[in-house]
Amino acid sequence: MKRFFVGPMELDACDGGCGGVWFDASELDKLNAAVPAGHKPLAEITRDPDFKLDEQSDRKCVRCRGVKLERKLFSLGTGVIMDQCPKCQGVWLDHGELETIRQETHPIPHKPRHVVKRITVPQSIPIDFQVVQQVQTLRIQK
Numbered sequence: 001m002k003r004f005f006v007g008p009m010e011l012d013a014c015d016g017g018c019g020g021v022w023f024d025a026s027e028l029d030k031l032n033a034a035v036p037a038g039h040k041p042l043a044e045i046t047r048d049p050d051f052k053l054d055e056q057s058d059r060k061c062v063r064c065r066g067v068k069l070e071r072k073l074f075s076l077g078t079g080v081i082m083d084q085c086p087k088c089q090g091v092w093l094d095h096g097e098l099e100t101i102r103q104e105t106h107p108i109p110h111k112p113r114h115v116v117k118r119i120t121v122p123q124s125i126p127i128d129f130q131v132v133q134q135v136q137t138l139r140i141q142k
Contacts, residue, residue: 001062004044007034012062019047019095022062028091032105047095059092061085077104 001022002015009031012022023031061067069083069092078100083092093101 025089
């Protein structure tokens with residue numbers, strides 16, 4: 001684990017390994033409040049592309065030795081399943097999960113698109129049945 005400073009916060013991350021990040025209790029909320037939208041706060045953390053994550057293995061708390069982390073859904077919108085310690089309330093996020101959470105909690109506003117004024121079309125358009133019959137005749141002849 002390596003320590004990183006993100007604004008006023010000190011976080012622990014598995015740099016060069018799985019790329020996961022540990023947040024002590026309420027640090028995730030503090031980070032979301034302190035770091036503006038669109039800012040990638042953990043860009044320096046690298047992930048080993050050959051690292052294989054075992055999703056089935058039990059994860060242990062970084063602070064409370066021996067305490068098994070509980071898997072919890074962060075929100076339906078993100079689909080992120082975070083690992084939280086039932087004792088100290090710390091949270092482990094796998095590589096990329098923080099960015100997913102921040103995209104939902106701090107969406108980046110998009111520039112307005114150029115809008116072209118629509119042409120108003122009359123409510124009813126007269127149908128020329130002769131033209132319709134000619135088109136049907138051409139379809140049948142093919």
